[in-house]
Amino acid sequence: MSKEKEKNLTNQPPLWVCIVIVLFLVVAFAAQLIAVGSPNVHMTLAFASVFAVLMLAIFNKTPFSVVEEGIIHGCKIATVSMMILMFIGVMIPAWVAAGTIPTLIYYGLKVISPSIFLVTAMLVCSLATLCTGTSWGTAATFGVALMGIGGGLSVPAPMTAAAVICGAIFGDKLSPVSDTVNLSAGTCEVDIFQHIKSVATATVPGYAITLVIFGVMETKYKGNGADSPAVQAMLKSLTEHFNLSPIHALVSLIPMILILYMAVRKKNSLATVVASAMVAMIIAILMQGYNILDMMTYMNDGFKIESGNADVDKLLNRGGLQSMMWTVSIGYLGLSYGGILEKTGVLNRLLFSISSITKNARNLIITQMVAGFLTITLSASPYVSILIPGRMFINGYKKLGIKKTVASRTCEHSGICLDPLLPWSLGAVYFSGVLGVKTLEYAPYCFMLYIVPIIAIIYAITGLFVWKEDEPEAFEEDDDISAVATE
Template sequence: PPALTAGAVISGAVIGDKISPMSDSTNLAAGVTETNLFAHIKSMLYTTVPAFIISLIIYFILGMSYDVTSIDTTAVDTILAGISENVNVTPFYSLISLIPLIAIVVMAAKKVSALAAMIIASIIAMFIAMFVQGYGILEMMSFMNYGFSIDTGIEAVNRLLNRGGIQSMMWTVSLGYLGLSYGGILEKSFALEAILNKISSVVKSARNLIITHVLSSIFVNLISASQYVAIIIPGRMFLPAYRKLGIRSDVASRTCEDSGTVTSPLVPWGLCGVFFAGTLGVGTLEYLPYAFLCTLTPLVAILYAITGKFIWKEESSEGNVKEAAD
């Protein structure tokens, strides 16, 4: 069923996004909470991996209910033929095209900054395109800025290959700037502090703080329709409370993603919800019951808050992890 398939696709996409040092939301959550990027990713593994494993088990069980005896490969064959006629996809060239991906993985393992890794990988990819496809340097610079455009005569192939460049992402960048600016105004005008003072009696313990953070981020996601705003405002608002309780900042950054980012695809009027629905051709409310990772991750975060598991204190080290008591 399309809804079940879409839910599985989204679950895979979300965990891939969360463990990638190239992800915009991952970098944003780390930056907002003043956390080292790789410490943030490592902390997220404690919530997203269990949710992912549970999701895989559920998908496996549900998948056993369906049996496909025949597959119509006409559409796939048409797309592959269209690509082969317009792009060099010999085995040798295909292997060369993996070099930027390998470079990103190596740089991520070496903990190279995300910005530097993306720039280096993009330059490598640019020279590969020039070598394999025969494009000139001016054409490549134009593609990077305005996006690649080709008419293959096959609509499905055109949709696959014709993508925007830097300019197509400016709406996302501008939204991030607006969210950061709005969060900065709320912080420097002491509005966030005033709100925090009002709920200070509620967030006196690690358990209540994390649960409140999760629920607040989901609420902001619903009213702002933006995962960026859902990361920025609750993240900046609750960060002082984490520090007051002596909880490490990577717990705060993790909670930002466990609630603000992961639930964004479930908001029908949100940016992620609209994108996924449009790309997969399945309505948000249709795939929502099957996007298990998106619903399980905040539940795992709340479970940890209740039990006190993996809620680390500032003074803890890699070899001696001390959990925050209520």
């Protein structure tokens, strides 16, 4: 190891300090879950950040300038994502006023049977994300509409949200235009399509098992669907307050078509959401009878309607810029905490401490998965959970002569799967805010996100799909895993 790398490792905090910092966050969340059943995520993250800064200042003499650098780094990562989230809050009421969401709910209620709803929702979101590469875009478009349809069919909202999320994540993990797919492949220096084939070995079986589970679960939802009195009342209320004739219905779908088109064309995500919101606003004014002041109020405070039907009001009274600020603040607090741990060396020290056990393929893969889980838990960022463990362990795969596609798929099977399940993580913050269901409510039903890592661990233990290179790549003596951990 070079002197510079030894210096980097020496400047990192002691391992015991890092462990105490992590334990504080874990114990704080666990204590609240046991005591009150629901943690205060905002203040827990704030207290955890303060505790981490104090520990680092007292026991490692870490200057506050480094802490500040970490906070700025975390907020920089969060900013674009949080701006997208805010404008999705603006877009949703615009879609409601334009008739986009009412149209999808109206015709969805007429066509989809309750007994196949969860499977249908998962398939629709899978196809949408495979085409667009964005699980976030799918949740904000098809996901929002499916939440409304599920509510009309009396399917529990947490189950619908889980079906949307599982479908969206499946598509995101296998789409060649997905940002996480490209980041995982790039981090581990592999061809993107070889990476996708490797990811599919565990993701496809996990997806199939989840479809079967949802199919079995929804056999109890054998209502009359569109023929039930409750659904008929909702359909009547929708037609009374929105123009849903075939021509108007087709025009109302333009904002959704626009967002799908721009996503497929790889246009800027923020620009895509803003464009869809503005087009929806224009359609609402020209075709649904709203004025500009109405739309400004709706887009800021959320859509409001008193239709006389409580179910319709519950489905449509949603969105708005202000409704997203609770979620946005979690994003900034979570990524600020992650930025502090990253820039002060806490993450590297923790990951370095477990790198010495990676002496064979089984241990290497499982250790990388644990590192991915640890990184997403502490950083709240799926991107950090790809980059740090991916770069840290890639040389271990080279040394053992294992194909790098095994490393790249492990990036996808660890942090990415856990991202929608942690209340403070970027993905969970987003899905919870957009779909209107708390993370701890939908998480138990996200079967695919638990099954895929289990399958990946089984592969590691059995050696199945752990491919060897024909010739192991050259491996420098000082180019070991611990060196990578300090870079």
